[in-house]
Amino acid sequence: MPEHQRYVLAAYPNGLPKETDFRLETGPLPTTGQGEMLVRVIFIGLEPRLRLMMNPTNESNRAMRPEGGITDIGKLMPGTVLGEVVESKAAEFSPGDLVEGFLGWQNYAVCSPRGYNRRNNPAGITRCDPAQGPLSAKVSVLGTPGLTAILALRHEGRLKAGETMVVTSAAGTVGAIAAQLGKLAGARVVGLTSTDAKAKWLTDELRLDAAINYRSTKDLAAAIHAACPNGVDYHFDNVGGDMAATVNRLLNPGGRVTRCGIVAKYNLTDKEWHQSKEFAGQFTVHDHVAEYDEARRELSRLLKAGKLRCPEKIFDGIAETPRAFIGLLKGENIGKWLVRLGPDPVPRA
Secondary structure (H helix, E strand, O other): OOOEEEEEEOOOOOOOOOHHHEEEEEEOOOOOOOOOEEEEEEEEEOOOOHHHHOOOOOOOOHHHOOOOOOOOEOOEOOOEEEEEEEEEOOOOOOOOOEEEEOOOOEOEEEEOOOOOOOOOOOOOOEEOOHHHOOHHHHHOOOOHHHHHHHHHHHHHHOOOOOOEEEEEOOOEHHHHHHHHHHHHOOOEEEEEEOOHHHHHHHHHOOOOOEEEEOOOOOOHHHHHHHHOOOOEEEEEEOOOHHHHHHHHOOEEEEEEEEEOOOHHHOOOOOOOOOHHHHHOOOOOHHHHHHHHHHHHHHHHHHHHOOOOOOOEEEEEOHHHHHHHHHHHHOOOOOEEEEEEOOOOOOOOO
């Protein structure tokens, strides 16, 4: 029998997490009860938002946690996974089903079809259709990042051909998908990113109209203005802070903003910002669960047609998870970073 391996929170980070803030625990496989299933994890999808869940619950973030903290010292690190049902006592699922859910950093998970946490997994455990795309895409283009991008554009972007869209953190998973959807809508799309290599990738590979390295640009407002001569009609904001304010000052009358993340502040301590206040009004993909299936079908169609892409970097083995996560928070990634824990399932006959 394989061991059960899982990462728990060992210490609250002070700023950027360290590898010692995580602890790998091993033990026997958990057993299933009535109505539960055992899921073998194949991929862990790394997400910057998990950094906020590592903070202790206090007045700064209590409103964001109506059911309490998702993780805490000694508790499982949260995260989205793609896995295979290997044992089921739940009528809704059978062994061999491919599933996606917010089941955390572990190689096996016991859960009910509702999953662990309704706030971050309101749809519960989702059965994946292998025909819609590669397995890894289930936690990137076809998972929460892709759903966030496409549904935010539908509900808040409402882009028209010829309008101008600015995307911050444009080389990240959500930003890259949103930028491509903007181009498909006929918009002029300008991406902001943190390195020249990422900027080149955005223009050469994703065919954005312009890309700006905000770290090396001396006058960011002037650079954005030059790249958006007709102003900004839609700002897909993944960063927040001063950068968001700079872009928003260039919004045209009737301009729209999707506040999708505050990456610039994820590593700040709770003394430096009030999380609950700053996240008020953020776009929440989980408000649109009823649209997930149709949105996934559309994303799958674009993916298969070669009109949508998201590069991936895959780390092998659960021990790589903390290091990869820290690199993600440093902004080292282009596209989606994942950790592979096991082999693909054997195709059904």
